[in-house]
Amino acid sequence: MSQLSSRQIWVTLLKRDLRIAARRRSDALNPLLFLLMVVTLFPLGIGPGPDILARIAPGIIWVAALLASLLGLERLFRDDFQDGTLEQLCLLPQPLAFTVTAKMAVHWLLSGLPLVILSPVLALLLSLPLQGWWALALTLLLGTPALSALGAIGAALTLQVQRGSSLVSLILIPLFIPLLIFATAAVENASMGLAVHGQLAILAAISVLTVTLAPLAVAAGIRMSVN
Amino acid sequence: MWRWLHPYAKPEATYHLLQKLLPWFVALTLVTLVTGVIWGLAFAPGDYQQGDSYRIIFLHVPSAIFSMGAYMGMAIMGAIALIWQIKTAEWSIPAIAPVGAALTVVALLTGAIWGKPMWGTWWVWDARLTSELILLFLYVGVMALYFAFDDARTGAKAAAILSLVGVINLPIIHFSVEWWNTLHQGATITKFERPSIATSMLIPLLICLAGFAFLTVSLVMMRLKNEILRHELHRPWAQQRLEQD
Numbered sequence: 250m251s252q253l254s255s256r257q258i259w260v261t262l263l264k265r266d267l268r269i270a271a272r273r274r275s276d277a278l279n280p281l282l283f284l285l286m287v288v289t290l291f292p293l294g295i296g297p298g299p300d301i302l303a304r305i306a307p308g309i310i311w312v313a314a315l316l317a318s319l320l321g322l323e324r325l326f327r328d329d330f331q332d333g334t335l336e337q338l339c340l341l342p343q344p345l346a347f348t349v350t351a352k353m354a355v356h357w358l359l360s361g362l363p364l365v366i367l368s369p370v371l372a373l374l375l376s377l378p379l380q381g382w383w384a385l386a387l388t389l390l391l392g393t394p395a396l397s398a399l400g401a402i403g404a405a406l407t408l409q410v411q412r413g414s415s416l417v418s419l420i421l422i423p424l425f426i427p428l429l430i431f432a433t434a435a436v437e438n439a440s441m442g443l444a445v446h447g448q449l450a451i452l453a454a455i456s457v458l459t460v461t462l463a464p465l466a467v468a469a470g471i472r473m474s475v476n
Numbered sequence: 477m478w479r480w481l482h483p484y485a486k487p488e489a490t491y492h493l494l495q496k497l498l499p500w501f502v503a504l505t506l507v508t509l510v511t512g513v514i515w516g517l518a519f520a521p522g523d524y525q526q527g528d529s530y531r532i533i534f535l536h537v538p539s540a541i542f543s544m545g546a547y548m549g550m551a552i553m554g555a556i557a558l559i560w561q562i563k564t565a566e567w568s569i570p571a572i573a574p575v576g577a578a579l580t581v582v583a584l585l586t587g588a589i590w591g592k593p594m595w596g597t598w599w600v601w602d603a604r605l606t607s608e609l610i611l612l613f614l615y616v617g618v619m620a621l622y623f624a625f626d627d628a629r630t631g632a633k634a635a636a637i638l639s640l641v642g643v644i645n646l647p648i649i650h651f652s653v654e655w656w657n658t659l660h661q662g663a664t665i666t667k668f669e670r671p672s673i674a675t676s677m678l679i680p681l682l683i684c685l686a687g688f689a690f691l692t693v694s695l696v697m698m699r700l701k702n703e704i705l706r707h708e709l710h711r712p713w714a715q716q717r718l719e720q721d
Contacts, residue, residue, distance in 0.1 A: 402637075402638075402641055406621060406634045406637060406638060407621070407624070407634075409625055409626075409627075409630060410624045410625060413624070416620055416621065416624055419613075419616065419617050419620055420617035420618075420620070420621055420638055422613070423610045423613040423614050423617065423642075423645075423649070424641070424642075424645050424649075426610060426649055426652065426653070427645075427648050427649055427652035430652045430653065430655075430656045431652060434656070451652075455648065462644065466637050466640070466641050469558065469633075469637050470634065470637055473630055473633045473634060473637070474630065
């Protein structure tokens with residue numbers, strides 16, 4: 250077999266994971282439905298007044314997004330770990346930290362991007378004002394890559410743990426806090442007609458930082474479990 | 477330097493070093509902590525605004541500082557464990573984490589007790605309080621991860637990676653929370669200027685700081701000794717050591 254270039258391998262991995270996801274649609278859909286249901290619970294619990302809903306909408310949507318992103322994490326590496334695909338990835342000439350970025354990208358395409366697309370519906374449900382709409386979509390677009398990157402760390406570290414999903418939430422939620430703070434602040438500012446560039450820039454910076462550094466930790470975690 | 481350090485990669489050598497150093501550290505802890513606390517609680521002048529209730533600073537500030545210091549130490553040990561695969565460094569993670577978590581709890585509790593008369597509430601969602609609480613969560617995560625594996629070495633490596641990730645995240649969390657909401661007073665002594673505290677209060681506080689430093693180190697040393705013994709039970713030297721005691 251001829252040697253594949255790094256880019257070919259990355260694209261092959263991306264396509265393979267997308268194809269697997271397409272055959273098991275419920276895995277990708279369930280977290281989104283969960284998110285929608287959590288968002289539905291809040292008006293029922295707090296009352297349907299548009300004032301209070303608009304006030305707490307950014308917080309609700311982002312907390313629900315954080316929780317939903319924890320749901321699908323267990324499946325990020327688990328199946329590949331059990332059928333030996335991860336070992337094959339470790340044996341590639343390309344560094345593992347590079348190849349896992351393909352898996353992180355697939356996770357984002359299936360959990361982060363749908364959130365951005367869904368955000369107008371969520372904003373509508375919680376009667377977020379029009380100015381808040383685009384800010385919410387932008388924070389989701391800029392922030393969810395960091396969710397996927399940090400989530401991959403948690404998934405890689407708990408590969409060998411039986412029933413590790415509660416452990417994943419325990420170690421990841423503290424790391425998600427900065428995202429929540431800046432994202433909700435941005436949406437709140439936007440709803441009041443204030444500038445949001447600062448918060449968006451910080452969100453983007455956090456995403457860039459985690460997306461570049463997290464693969465190293467993910468690779469170390471996978472190597473630790475595969476041995 | 478390596479010639480001096482590499483023997484301590486062997487758990488037995490580390491154990492004997494700890495055995496030799498521990499009495500000194502315990503003695504230093506007792507001297508500094510007793511002097512500092514008595515001086516601070518009984519002899520230091522009262523605050524012109526807060527009266528006597530400020531005296532909890534002599535427990536609050538040291539425990540808060542070393543709750544962060546212990547995390548730093550744990551992360552450094554994690555890095556050593558990952559890079560050089562030294563077993564004693566791996567075992568020091570479960571030795572440090574509970575001590576650090578306990579210090580965090582002490583800082584939070586003393587802070588709540590101090591906050592009640594001063595701010596009129598046990599808890600506020602203030603930047604420093606929140607980041608200290610998140611520090612506690614990070615400690616809990618590291619400990620939970622360490623004990624979640626059947627194989628102790630895998631658990632140690634996972635906990636080491638997590639503590640390193642946490643160390644990169646701590647400043648981000650700290651500044652994000654600070655930016656989010658602040659009520660807590662600014663730093664008094666840990667800043668790069670003259671401390672804004674009277675010398676008569678500063679001296680006992682510094683002694684208390686030293687006391688808590690020695691206390692942290694002593695507790696970690698005791699726990700590390702136990703960890704070494706627990707893991708090396710099957711070796712002759714450990715069994716000999718246990719029979720002697």
